[in-house]
Amino acid sequence: MQRQGKFDIKSSSFDGEAKPARPWIRLKKEEVRIRSRAELLEMREQWRRQRQSETANLSEYLCNIIDTG
Structure with a gap:
């Protein structure tokens, strides 16, 4: 179903159409x-791996600071 009318950019609505409640x-x-x-589980696993590697990098960095300090 296509809308008939002219689109108004300022009000982000078509002629005769109410503005969206949350534009x-x-x-x-x-x-x-x-x-x-399956996609969601894979994404969650990727995020978990990324967090683990960031945590490992931070731990290594802090240990180096403590060792050299």
Whole structure:
């Protein structure tokens, strides 16, 4: 279903259409994608690995400071 009318950039609405309640929420169809459980688990695992490596790097850095201090 296509909207008829002229789009008004300032009010971010079409002629005769009410303004969106929350205009800052504007998502394109491509951005709204339901991820599968497997994808979500993989993303969580990647984040966990990244946090672990950052923590390890910080621990090593602090140990070096303490050793040289």
